[in-house]
Amino acid sequence: MPYPAKLTAEKILKVALELFERGGPDALAMRPLADALGVRPSSFYRYYPERAALLGALEAHATSKLHDAICRAAYGKAPDAAFFAAAYSYLDYARAHPHLFALLLGPRAPYTAEPGPGKDLWNEVLGIVGAITGNSDDTAATVAFWAFLHGFALLERSGQFGVSGPKGGFERGLRALLEGFGVN
Amino acid sequence: MPYPAKLTAEKILKVALELFERGGPDALAMRPLADALGVRPSSFYRYYPERAALLGALEAHATSKLHDAICRAAYGKAPDAAFFAAAYSYLDYARAHPHLFALLLGPRAPYTAEPGPGKDLWNEVLGIVGAITGNSDDTAATVAFWAFLHGFALLERSGQFGVSGPKGGFERGLRALLEGFGVN
DNA sequence: GTCTATACTCTGATAGAC
DNA sequence: GTCTATCAGAGTATAGAC
Incomplete structure (x- = not known):
């Protein structure tokens, strides 16, 4: 079903940036991020192997x-x-x-x-x-x-x-x- | 039974300091701290109302x-x-x-x-x-x-x-x- | 190839018994 | 003053559905 894919590294980063800018590190939690992307938390481990990678980006x-x-x-x-x-x-x-x-x-x-x-x-x-x-x-x-x-x-x-x-x-x-x- | 008390704010701070100096914030977790003090994690909430208070000290x-x-x-x-x-x-x-x-x-x-x-x-x-x-x-x-x-x-x-x-x-x-x- | 479901281990914190 | 029991939430791993 997922053609094209719902997620891309850029889309994830964009939403992560928004959450992070408002609330700092605490606000960048995997579950809220997933909710904001309309996706399950485990989904973007295909794009960023762990949370620290997201912070690095x-x-x-x-x-x-x-x-x-x-x-x-x-x-x-x-x-x-x-x-x-x-x-x-x-x-x-x-x-x-x-x-x-x-x-x-x-x-x-x-x-x-x-x-x-x-x-x-x-x-x-x-x-x-x-x-x-x-x-x-x-x-x-x-x-x-x-x-x-x-x-x-x-x-x-x-x-x-x-x-x-x-x-x-x-x-x-x-x-x-x-x-x-x-x-x- | 517990007379004198097993804990004091100073004792807690001393052990917390040791954990923190070696491992940074991540190493200062309530459960390891409790273990090091021979006590249950919930016990020192009488002395420090939350973890942040310990960090402040x-x-x-x-x-x-x-x-x-x-x-x-x-x-x-x-x-x-x-x-x-x-x-x-x-x-x-x-x-x-x-x-x-x-x-x-x-x-x-x-x-x-x-x-x-x-x-x-x-x-x-x-x-x-x-x-x-x-x-x-x-x-x-x-x-x-x-x-x-x-x-x-x-x-x-x-x-x-x-x-x-x-x-x-x-x-x-x-x-x-x-x-x-x-x-x- | 992409995402979901589920579960596991960890965290800080609270309520109430003793 | 300390305990037990329990809670909600975190990050993450894995198996399998589609």
Whole structure:
């Protein structure tokens, strides 16, 4: 009977993404996902061998979207402006998609495409930072920049800091890094 | 019959800590915890109303230990030396206790003592940064410093970067911040 | 080749007896 | 204060219907 098949990997991923974006990891349960697809829970094990594979696919999606956002934000800008634009688009993504963002630097799971979209994202940021420091392969500075962006997004999400505190800290850190990268 | 009680909140926390440090959140399940305590799973709901409360207590413990480590590392040092010492002890804690560390800036849960040990830790770092910038209540710079430390620890743990990359990035970022804080 | 039915083991949590 | 008994829900494996 099932010609064409009711399920495809893409359809599953699309619905999984919706559930995950609203409710986070807890909302992405196999049974509700099956209900939303009009199917039985065991059905999509043909497409994703386990739940973690689904999460891995979501992480790849998030990485790709973040990459797109940063590319758009930095495109055609002078080095300093691109640096700030990339930073703010990173933060914007974390705010707009908190659950997907939380997937990004999680403890290393399987189902993480090592040389996948993560590599593209890295190279994009590497280029932006390189334009500032004058070293087109400045791994150390890129790591430092990335660490600051990611850490700040988490601090903000944790809610441990007031409203004014984090906001000022972002600008302050960015300017300090920019300044410091130029000097060293 | 049970006089004195077999359980106390401290005993439970101690065993929970052991399980959690070895195996992370998944290893802290109620039944194994009960077995380790020679007790039935339902028994410690008298002491911790739910599993999340136990995790909250572990987070408070982690915060307190990290605070101690940073205090010890920075004690009696000149501003710049204290800055680096605090940074490295933060990183060391993240490496030595990866699971506990992951609890630290998680999404805000209940059972998080808002004005608890977190406040002490914050004030300690605030003092260290203030000694550098000359402003004893430099919230923005402290947030920036903290964001960098936490982000770097996560980048490293994620394993997405080679061995040499992150290492150099830590020093690079710290020096850039130190430099930039002085200038701005 | 695709999906369903069923069942198994695990989880956190609760009610009430002792 | 701890027990027994039980619950609903999770992820997953397998056999077989179509």
